[in-house]
Amino acid sequence: MKRIHFLYASLMLLASCGPAVRFQGGAYTRIDSLIATDSVENSKILPYRNQLAAEMNEVIGFADSGLISRRPEGPLGNLIADVLYQRAELYMLESMGFPLHACVINAGGIRASLPKGPVTVGQIYSIAPFENELVVLRISGAKMAELLNYIAKKGGEPVSNIHLLIRKDGSWAEATIANKPFDSRQNYYIATNDYLAQGGDKMSFFNQPLERYDLRVKVRDALIDHLRKDYAHGLHIQAPATNRLEYVE
Amino acid sequence: MLNRRSFIRRSSLAGAFLLTPEWMRSLQAGSLKKLVILHTNDIHSHIDPFPANDPKFPNQGGLARIATLVKEARAGESHVILLDSGDIFQGTPYFNRFGGKAEYELMSSMGYAASTPGNHDFDNGINGLAGMLPYAQFQMLNANYRFDNTTLAGKIKPSTVVDVNGIKVGLLGVGIELEGLVPPQLCKDVVYTDPVAAANREAALLKQEHGCDVVICLSHLGYRYDDKKIDDRKFAAASKHIDVILGGHTHTFMPAPELVANADGHEVVINQAGWGGLRLGRINLGIR
Numbered sequence: 293m294k295r296i297h298f299l300y301a302s303l304m305l306l307a308s309c310g311p312a313v314r315f316q317g318g319a320y321t322r323i324d325s326l327i328a329t330d331s332v333e334n335s336k337i338l339p340y341r342n343q344l345a346a347e348m349n350e351v352i353g354f355a356d357s358g359l360i361s362r363r364p365e366g367p368l369g370n371l372i373a374d375v376l377y378q379r380a381e382l383y384m385l386e387s388m389g390f391p392l393h394a395c396v397i398n399a400g401g402i403r404a405s406l407p408k409g410p411v412t413v414g415q416i417y418s419i420a421p422f423e424n425e426l427v428v429l430r431i432s433g434a435k436m437a438e439l440l441n442y443i444a445k446k447g448g449e450p451v452s453n454i455h456l457l458i459r460k461d462g463s464w465a466e467a468t469i470a471n472k473p474f475d476s477r478q479n480y481y482i483a484t485n486d487y488l489a490q491g492g493d494k495m496s497f498f499n500q501p502l503e504r505y506d507l508r509v510k511v512r513d514a515l516i517d518h519l520r521k522d523y524a525h526g527l528h529i530q531a532p533a534t535n536r537l538e539y540v541e
Numbered sequence: 542m543l544n545r546r547s548f549i550r551r552s553s554l555a556g557a558f559l560l561t562p563e564w565m566r567s568l569q570a571g572s573l574k575k576l577v578i579l580h581t582n583d584i585h586s587h588i589d590p591f592p593a594n595d596p597k598f599p600n601q602g603g604l605a606r607i608a609t610l611v612k613e614a615r616a617g618e619s620h621v622i623l624l625d626s627g628d629i630f631q632g633t634p635y636f637n638r639f640g641g642k643a644e645y646e647l648m649s650s651m652g653y654a655a656s657t658p659g660n661h662d663f664d665n666g667i668n669g670l671a672g673m674l675p676y677a678q679f680q681m682l683n684a685n686y687r688f689d690n691t692t693l694a695g696k697i698k699p700s701t702v703v704d705v706n707g708i709k710v711g712l713l714g715v716g717i718e719l720e721g722l723v724p725p726q727l728c729k730d731v732v733y734t735d736p737v738a739a740a741n742r743e744a745a746l747l748k749q750e751h752g753c754d755v756v757i758c759l760s761h762l763g764y765r766y767d768d769k770k771i772d773d774r775k776f777a778a779a780s781k782h783i784d785v786i787l788g789g790h791t792h793t794f795m796p797a798p799e800l801v802a803n804a805d806g807h808e809v810v811i812n813q814a815g816w817g818g819l820r821l822g823r824i825n826l827g828i829r
Contacts, residue, residue, distance in 0.1 A: 312754060312755075312829050313754070313755045313826055315808060315824070315826060315827075316575070316825040317825050318797055318798035318812055319822075320814055320821065320822050320823065321820065321821045321823070322819065323602050323603060323606050323610075323818060323821060324601050325590075325600050327603075327606040327609055328606070329603065329605045329606055330606070330608035331605075332608075332650075333604065333647060333651060337604075337605065340588075340635060340643040341589070344634050344638060347634075358596030359596070360597060403585070403631075404591075404595070405595055406596075407595050408594050414633070417633060417637060418633050418634075421585075421586075421631050421636065421637065423637075487724060490724055490725070491721060492721065492722070492724060
């Protein structure tokens with residue numbers, strides 16, 4: 293009896309001190325073309341949209357298929373890593389007289405997909421909105437090993453000229469860089485962006501490199517230049533194969 | 542308004558409908574109020590819908606469409622608040638060319654009450670953010686960054702109180718550790734402090750000093766990390782006096798709001814609405 297009274301008293305106490313707010317359900321609405329565009333708000337966007345139109349609506353490429361970015365690797369990440377690799381390789385060969393080994397960027401820096409069909413300057417801004425610039429770093433073999441560990445642990449980052457066999461536990465089994473087995477006794481020239489070069493995304497192996505070359509070109513502009521040139525030659529954007537980062541047992 | 546575009550989840554039937562005597566009395570007296578929270582996060586300058594040929598989100602998103610839904614909600618309900626959880630900036634040419642002015646002007650006219658600075662809101666530096674604040678007719682809130690000796694000092698308040706047609710709503714903001722995320726030259730004078738301690742201090746103030754009916758935290762911490770890094774779930778469990786956490790940063794498309802017990806054993810609602818204006822989140826609260 294005593295116990296029941298105690299229980300009742302506790303319940304009353306709980307009720308009177310209980311929160312004054314109650315969750316009564318949640319919902320979300322997917323924003324799509326079935327929802328009307330508010331004309332008042334749209335008219336406020338219009339002057340800005342019009343100012344951008346001439347520059348951003350220029351078509352600079354044509355993609356035979358849509359390209360997305362994903363882990364461990366996606367066609368869009370591979371395409372961007374390849375474009376940056378080629379740009380940096382040319383710079384290294386012409387200005388320094390020696391080759392580049394590879395390119396590594398971050399999947400988190402690719403912010404949209406590449407649409408199928410005509411590709412505009414504005415769409416490249418959405419894919420690569422940041423003002424980051426292309427750099428080449430010379431890093432030690434030990435730092436290169438850390439980089440490979442990072443890619444394996446992260447479950448992939450976009451690379452060019454690297455082939456890595458990754459185990460399910462986040463370690464790696466085999467690494468090939470510039471068509472040669474990884475050698476921890478040699479230094480490597482790696483192209484990347486200056487956000488990662490200053491420790492962004494905790495890529496600490498890029499801190500204090502042996503050498504650093506600033507190409508003074510934005511990642512986005514390197515992409516736009518490349519696509520525009522191909523388009524002028526009638527070349528379509530093709531999805532690169534995804535066979536660089538592979539999982540093994 | 543219910544149609545095929547809206548996806549309703551009632552996550553806690555027991556929590557919603559098992560009424561204690563106090564709630565029964567409020568119900569009978571007709572003094573129960575319903576607060577409708579509409580929210581976005583990580584808009585990332587996606588003012589316009591994604592392109593029609595986008596592989597992932599064809600012709601989805603668009604702030605002028607969200608504006609339609611907000612107006613509909615306001616026409617049908619008496620207590621509606623519109624909130625955002627940060628990373629308004631960076632993602633389309635609108636930001637590259639106009640620095641955030643277009644985003645802020647539009648969100649102001651849509652009637653947003655508040656947002657919180659996310660890591661990408663520092664992409665044009667501390668001064669880049671401070672220079673845009675005059676275009677925001679909504680509050681920018683953060684309780685765990687210190688902005689002393691920066692141009693943001695005094696411009697970003699830890700918390701605020703908003704009257705939503707008779708409901709006293711306390712709002713506060715918390716942000717993610719910026720080191721390793723934002724280049725140091727862009728945010729080096731912003732000091733990150735423990736979000737739990739800062740938020741609990743502000744929330745207690747809002748509930749106990751200001752007598753708020755409900756406290757909502759705008760969080761740019763991220764929904765979930767499997768290591769020790771603070772996320773919305775750990776934050777909720779350690780929190781006190783916060784009723785709702787509206788999240789961001791991890792671009793999480795939550796199928797339904799999640800309920801977590803806080804440090805006092807009370808229920809906290811966590812929700813996040815994807816990114817890029819692709820979803821408008823909604824939470825209904827009963828307030829007695």
